[in-house]
Amino acid sequence: MSASCPICHKPRSVEYRPFCSRRCADVDLQRWLVGAYAVPAEEEDESRPDDSGEF
Numbered sequence: 001m002s003a004s005c006p007i008c009h010k011p012r013s014v015e016y017r018p019f020c021s022r023r024c025a026d027v028d029l030q031r032w033l034v035g036a037y038a039v040p041a042e043e044e045d046e047s048r049p050d051d052s053g054e055f
């Protein structure tokens with residue numbers, strides 16, 4: 001069983017792995033560039049004392 005393209009779910013191409021074509025690779029790149037893929041981040045709490053070693 002071969003994995004499929006994460007964009008269109010067609011069989012993967014060796015040349016454009018893990019995608020099936022240049023088009024799907026470009027679609028994925030565009031999603032990264034516009035921020036569609038983002039890792040959620042927790043904002044640091046400003047009221048929390050930090051561990052900077054100050055007395």
